Every structure is written in C-alpha cells, then in structure tokens.
Amino acid sequence: MNEKVKILIAEDLDSDAELAIRELKKEFNDISTQVVDTEDEFKVALDKFEPDAVVSDYRMPSFNGLKALEITKELKPFLAFVILTGSMNEDTAVECMKAGADDYVIKEHIRRLGPSVKGALRQKQIEKEHFRSQENLKESEARYRSLIENSNDGILLMLDSKIIMANKMLEELFEYSLEEVIQPDFDIMTLIEPASLPSIKQRLEKAQMGIYENSKQEFQGLTKSGKIIDLESSLSYINTKEGLITQSIIRDITERNADKRALIKAKEKAEESDKLKSAFLLNISHEVRTPLNGILGFVNLLTSADMDESKKLLYAEKIKNSSYRLMNTITDIIELSRIETDQLQYKESKIDLEEFIDELHKEFEDEAEQKGLKWNANISEQLNYYIFTDREKLNQILYYLLNNALKYTNKGEIGMECNVNGNNLEVQVKDTGIGIPADRQSAVFDRFVQADTSMSRDYEGTGLGLTISQGLAELLGGDITLKSEKGQGSIFKLVLPCKTEAKTNVKQEIETHNLDDVKILIVDDEETSLMYLEVLLSDSFNEILVAKNGFEAIELCKGNPDIDIILMDLKMPQMDGYTATQEIRSFNRDVVIIAQSAHAFDENIKKALDLGCNDYITKPVSHKRVLQKIEKFLN
Structure with a gap:
C-alpha cells in the first residue's frame, strides 16, 4: 500500500506497543499510529484519529480486546481488527473470530503482525466494496420497483409463461389482483381476447426457441369482467440460470384507437361532405341558371313586336313560374345558411x-x-x-x-x-x-x-x-x-x-273596413319596387302616397296625419327605414307601420319591431300576402 495507513493500537504495555509498531513499519512504508489503553481513549481515537485498522491486546487492566472489537463493530464496521495476545488457547481464538476479529497474532510470533494487518485491510476493502455493491443494487432495485409501480403502463415479468411479478397498473388494466395472477395455476392466456391468441402464442413460442421479437405488437385483452380492451405490448428478454424471463410493458390504447377511428370516420365524413357539397353546388347552379335562363329568354321574346296576346300571356306565366322557382332557391340557401351559422332567434x-x-x-x-x-x-x-x-x-x-x-x-x-x-x-x-x-x-x-x-x-x-x-x-x-x-x-x-x-266559445264580431277609404304610404328607394307596389295595390286602395327615402316619408306623415298604413322599406339612402320609423313614432303612435325588406333576418326584424313597426313582410311581396297583413290591422 502506497497511501499512509493509520493504525490504532490498544495496549497497556509500552514495550509491547513499540514492538508492534516496529513490526508494522516493516510491512507498511508510510504508517501513522496511536496507542491507547482505556475504553474512553479508544472511542475518542476511533472518532478523531480515524484509523484504517485496529490492533488490540486481548487482555488489559481496565479494558480488553473483545470490548474493543464490540465498540469497533458498532462504530466502524469496516475497520480491519487484529487481536494481539501473549497466549491464546483454541477456545479463545474461536471466540475472537466469532466476535468478528479478522485475525489474531500471538506475541511470540509478532513478525506475523504486519502481514496479518495487511491481509485484514485487504479483506475489509473487499467487504466494503461488496457492501456498497449490495447497497447500490438494493437502491437500483428500489428505483426499478418504484418506476414499475408508478408507471402508467402495465408491467409484468414472466418465467416459463408464468407471471412472477406485476405492477398496480396491470391489476387495474385486467381487474385481477397480484395475488391472483402469480398463482402457479394462473394461465396468462386468460388475459388475451381469443381472436388475438394465435399471434401472442406464436411470439412466445419463438422466444422459447431463442427468436426474440422486440417490436411493439397491438392486440386485444380480456378483463376479469369480460370487457375487451385494445392494448399495445413491448417485450424484452433476459436469460437467467432459472430460465428465460420475459418483461412485457402493456399500454392501454383503447382511447387512442377510438380517437384514431373517430379521426378516420371524420376524414371519411369530410370527404363525403366535400363530394356532397360539390354536388350541392352543381345542383344550386342548375337551380339558379335554369329559371334565370327562362326569365331572360321569355323577356326577350316579349319584346317582339309581332306577338299575339295569347303568346304574351303564356310567356308571362313562364316568367312568373321561373321567378318563383328562383326565389325559392335563394330562400332555401339563405335559410340553410342562417341555420348553419346559428343566426336564427326564437320569437314567441x-x-x-x-x-x-x-x-x-x-x-x-x-x-x-x-x-x-x-x-x-x-x-x-x-x-x-x-x-x-x-x-x-x-x-x-x-x-x-x-x-x-x-x-x-x-x-x-x-x-x-x-x-x-x-x-x-x-x-x-x-x-x-x-x-x-x-x-x-x-x-x-x-x-x-x-x-x-x-x-x-x-x-x-x-x-x-x-x-x-x-x-x-x-x-x-x-x-x-x-x-x-x-x-x-x-x-x-x-x-x-x-x-x-x-279558447272560449265566444266569437268576437270583427269590424270590416272599406279598403277604398284607406290611405296608404309606400316608402321605397327602388323605382322598380315602388312601381310594383303601386300597381299591386291600386286595385284595392284609392289613395296611395309614395316616398323614396325616410326624410320624404316623415314630411308626408306630418302633412297627412290621416295615413292609415305605411309600407316602410328598411334599407334606403339618406335616411333608412329604422330611423324614419323612430321619428314617425315620436309624433304619431297610431299609424300602422309594416316593415318591408329583402333582409329577412331575425335581428333586422327584431330591430324594426323594437323601433315601432307593427309587423313586417319580406320581399318579394305578393298581392295576397300584403292584403292579409293590411286587413289584419284594419280589422
């Protein structure tokens, strides 16, 4: 040994202590010693001097070697300890070795002391390293077990197709307790859904033949309650003297597979939706262009100078039918878009x-x-x-x-x-x-x-x-x-x-009005719409006033307080119908105002009613519908 060796000597005779030090120096190049002869001094020296080895006389006046050995084992278990005695019989020697001494040396053979201490030091070093290895192993095993127990995956170890260890997650996955699965008669194939058995058995048989497949494998498991779960397994193998140990890490992929299936289904649905939307757009194109073609075509024919009256009536009917068809198409598209975008509101x-x-x-x-x-x-x-x-x-x-x-x-x-x-x-x-x-x-x-x-x-x-x-x-x-x-x-x-x-059975008498006496104001900025409504209502009403914006409507209402009905367009330049209605209501609370607009959205209708309109009608306005609205308020 090249490093300095510290040796504590428990000896009551100075001559014997000097003799021991001389022999030790023959064996060790660099040595440091301390001599004590009482128990208290011995304990202090163990702590302060920090020796590598102890040489103790077997018998001293106030102290003895066995007591020194006991103290050393308690405080410094990996210190080399050699008994030095003047004489020793066989029983005493056995007693010392059983107590934990590494060796003993009789003083008349003092030359053995150096080699004996060196051998004891070597032995203690081996014991210390072995102890550390064991502690590291225990710590490693504890970490491994902790990782296994706290894993989110099920983990089991198998020896000859029998489970020898399983973690808590495996118990949760399959609903079997650890005590159940480690029983010698427990068949691991109980955990496999029958359809997956052939592939699992084949893999295990290959492993027994030395053909190891470490890749992941998906299969279906069977719980204790009979529930089928989707699983993913990863296997690894360890050859031991007891046999081939298989470690299986099992992950529940039921939810993942459900998400995958949902994603595939959503993708297929999206693709189908795209196809259907394309077909829908083609159909919409057809439903718009076909009546529009009829309208434009028959309008051009009506401009011919040499056309008899019967053909004109026929073409006009065709134009009307095509117009209704086109209007229905546009209405359907608008209604669907309102439903799809959640723009509809409930009005009880x-x-x-x-x-x-x-x-x-x-x-x-x-x-x-x-x-x-x-x-x-x-x-x-x-x-x-x-x-x-x-x-x-x-x-x-x-x-x-x-x-x-x-x-x-x-x-x-x-x-x-x-x-x-x-x-x-x-x-x-x-x-x-x-x-x-x-x-x-x-x-x-x-x-x-x-x-x-x-x-x-x-x-x-x-x-x-x-x-x-x-x-x-x-x-x-x-x-x-x-x-x-x-x-x-x-x-x-x-x-x-x-x-x-x-309802009660009492029938109310409804007072009917002569429409000839009714005065109507039509408010619309579109020349075509204004003309249409005038023509539409001229057969039913004698007095019809017209205004092209909100300002004109307000002035006409102030100059004609006897107006009964106002058909108010909502979207107009200069002043819209909302503002005009609000202004009219500031000086006339009795006149009936019916909003008319191509924007038949709930928010537009609600706004019009909130600002003072009595009712609303959507464009295009039919003769029958507008008369129903007017008569409802007159009666």
Whole structure:
C-alpha cells in the first residue's frame, strides 16, 4: 500500500506497543499510529484519529480486546481488527473470530503482525466494496420497483409463461389482483381476447426457441369482467440460470384507437361532405341558371313586336313560374345558411291554432286540386286552442313539409292532421307519393345529402326543404320523424313542445273596413319596387302616397296625419327605414307601420319591431300576402 495507513493500537504495555509498531513499519512504508489503553481513549481515537485498522491486546487492566472489537463493530464496521495476545488457547481464538476479529497474532510470533494487518485491510476493502455493491443494487432495485409501480403502463415479468411479478397498473388494466395472477395455476392466456391468441402464442413460442421479437405488437385483452380492451405490448428478454424471463410493458390504447377511428370516420365524413357539397353546388347552379335562363329568354321574346296576346300571356306565366322557382332557391340557401351559422332567434307569439291550420288548408287545397290530387285536412274542434311558439318558423316548417308532399306526389292524395296532446303540438303531413327507400330514410334530414340523390335530379328544387324543416324544428325544441315505404308514400310527423291555452266559445264580431277609404304610404328607394307596389295595390286602395327615402316619408306623415298604413322599406339612402320609423313614432303612435325588406333576418326584424313597426313582410311581396297583413290591422 502506497497511501499512509493509520493504525490504532490498544495496549497497556509500552514495550509491547513499540514492538508492534516496529513490526508494522516493516510491512507498511508510510504508517501513522496511536496507542491507547482505556475504553474512553479508544472511542475518542476511533472518532478523531480515524484509523484504517485496529490492533488490540486481548487482555488489559481496565479494558480488553473483545470490548474493543464490540465498540469497533458498532462504530466502524469496516475497520480491519487484529487481536494481539501473549497466549491464546483454541477456545479463545474461536471466540475472537466469532466476535468478528479478522485475525489474531500471538506475541511470540509478532513478525506475523504486519502481514496479518495487511491481509485484514485487504479483506475489509473487499467487504466494503461488496457492501456498497449490495447497497447500490438494493437502491437500483428500489428505483426499478418504484418506476414499475408508478408507471402508467402495465408491467409484468414472466418465467416459463408464468407471471412472477406485476405492477398496480396491470391489476387495474385486467381487474385481477397480484395475488391472483402469480398463482402457479394462473394461465396468462386468460388475459388475451381469443381472436388475438394465435399471434401472442406464436411470439412466445419463438422466444422459447431463442427468436426474440422486440417490436411493439397491438392486440386485444380480456378483463376479469369480460370487457375487451385494445392494448399495445413491448417485450424484452433476459436469460437467467432459472430460465428465460420475459418483461412485457402493456399500454392501454383503447382511447387512442377510438380517437384514431373517430379521426378516420371524420376524414371519411369530410370527404363525403366535400363530394356532397360539390354536388350541392352543381345542383344550386342548375337551380339558379335554369329559371334565370327562362326569365331572360321569355323577356326577350316579349319584346317582339309581332306577338299575339295569347303568346304574351303564356310567356308571362313562364316568367312568373321561373321567378318563383328562383326565389325559392335563394330562400332555401339563405335559410340553410342562417341555420348553419346559428343566426336564427326564437320569437314567441300567441297563435290561434284553428285559424292557423285553416290558412294552410285553404292555400294547399287549391294547389292540390290544380295538380289533380285529393286534399285531406283534419280541421276539427280539437284545435280549439291557442298555442305559444314562433309563428313564422312553424309556418315555414309546415310549408316545407306540405310543398315536399305536393312535389313528390303525382297521384292520390296529400293531407294534414293536427292535434294537441298535452303540451305538445302534433302535426302529420301525409302523401301517397313516390316514398323514400329504407336505406335513405336516415339521411334525408342531413345537410347536402339530398343534393346527390335521384330525387333531386328528377325533381326541380334544391332538396334542402327537409334539412331546413328539421333545423327549424330543433330550434323550437321539437323534432320531425319519418315513416315511408318506396312507392307507397310518406308520413312526416312534427312534434313540437309548446304552451297551450284553451279558447272560449265566444266569437268576437270583427269590424270590416272599406279598403277604398284607406290611405296608404309606400316608402321605397327602388323605382322598380315602388312601381310594383303601386300597381299591386291600386286595385284595392284609392289613395296611395309614395316616398323614396325616410326624410320624404316623415314630411308626408306630418302633412297627412290621416295615413292609415305605411309600407316602410328598411334599407334606403339618406335616411333608412329604422330611423324614419323612430321619428314617425315620436309624433304619431297610431299609424300602422309594416316593415318591408329583402333582409329577412331575425335581428333586422327584431330591430324594426323594437323601433315601432307593427309587423313586417319580406320581399318579394305578393298581392295576397300584403292584403292579409293590411286587413289584419284594419280589422
């Protein structure tokens, strides 16, 4: 040893201590010693001197070697310790070695002391390193176990296909306790879903043959309760004297796979949606260009000088029909966009159910007869209710359903049944038309789906009526269901929750007005719209005033306080209809103001009503509709 060696000597005789030091110096080139002869001195020296080895006399007056050995083992367990004695029998020697001495030397053989201490030092170094290795191993094992136990993955160790260790996450995954899975008779294949067994068995058999596959493998597991879970396993192998140990790290990928499947489904749906939207746009293009072509074409023909009256009437009818078709297309697109962008608002009103259904009955009875169909409507005393819901949206829903029935029924009948069931309004629209195949019924309410069916190719229209109807029904808290059979017709049922109020049987006398005495003011900046409304109303009203902006309307109202009705356009230059209405209401609270606008959005309508309009009507304005609005307020 080249480093300085510190040796503590417990000896009561100075001569013996000097002899021991002399022998030790023969063995060690660089040595430092300290001699003590009491227990207290020994303890202090162990702490302060910090020796590498202890040489202790077996017997001293106030102290002895076995006590020194005991103290050393307690305080410095890896110190080399050699007993030095004048004489020693075999029993004493055994006693010392059992107590933990590394060696003993008889004083008459003092020359052995140096080699004995050197050997003891070497032995203690080996013991210290072994102890450190064991401690490091224990620490490593503790860290490994901690990592395993706290892992988010299930981990197990197998020996000859038997589980010898498993962590908590594995217990949670498969719902088996550790005590259950480490039983000798527990079959690990119990954890595998039958469909995945062949691939797992093949992999384990290859490992037993020395063919190791370390790549990840996906399979399905089976829990104790019978639940199937998606798993991913990563295997590693350790050859030991006991046999081949397989470590398996198992991760639950059920949620990941569900997300993956959802992503694939979403991708497929998006691709399908793109196709349907493309088909929808093509259909919309057709539905816009076709009537527009008819309008422009027949307008050009009407300008011919040598055309008889019968042809002019025919062409005018064609222009009217094409215009209505174009208007319906634009209306459908606007309504769908409002539903898609959540721009619709709920406006509750009190509705006389009997009158409401009767209005629909009168309108569609005429249209059914024109097509040669029988009209069947249930108008009974059961409708003697007021209902509270959004009148406009309910009207739209039923218009779409009834128009749909008319459109796809070429013979037979169409009909409508209505009743109040508790707090639900139930309306059925029936037809004997072409019907809807069973495999298409789940899709008829979906956005854009109608655009790619044979019906939308064989029949004019956007094919969005049912989509819009269902969207409006959902806004009102209701639902539309379908029963249909191909070639046998369809039944669409609207169920709408709403407050109801029974009507009394008292009939109110309605005072009717002579329209000739009614004075009307039309306010519109568009020359064409102004002219149209003047012509439209001239047969019914004798006195019609016109204004082209809000300023003119206010001046006319101030100069003519006897104006009964104002048809107020909302969008105008200089002063819009909103501002004009507000100004008029500041000096005239009685005049009826009906807003008219092409912007039939809820926020526009609400704003107009809030600022003083009594009602609204959307452009294009029909003669029948505007007269209904006017008569409603005059009566």
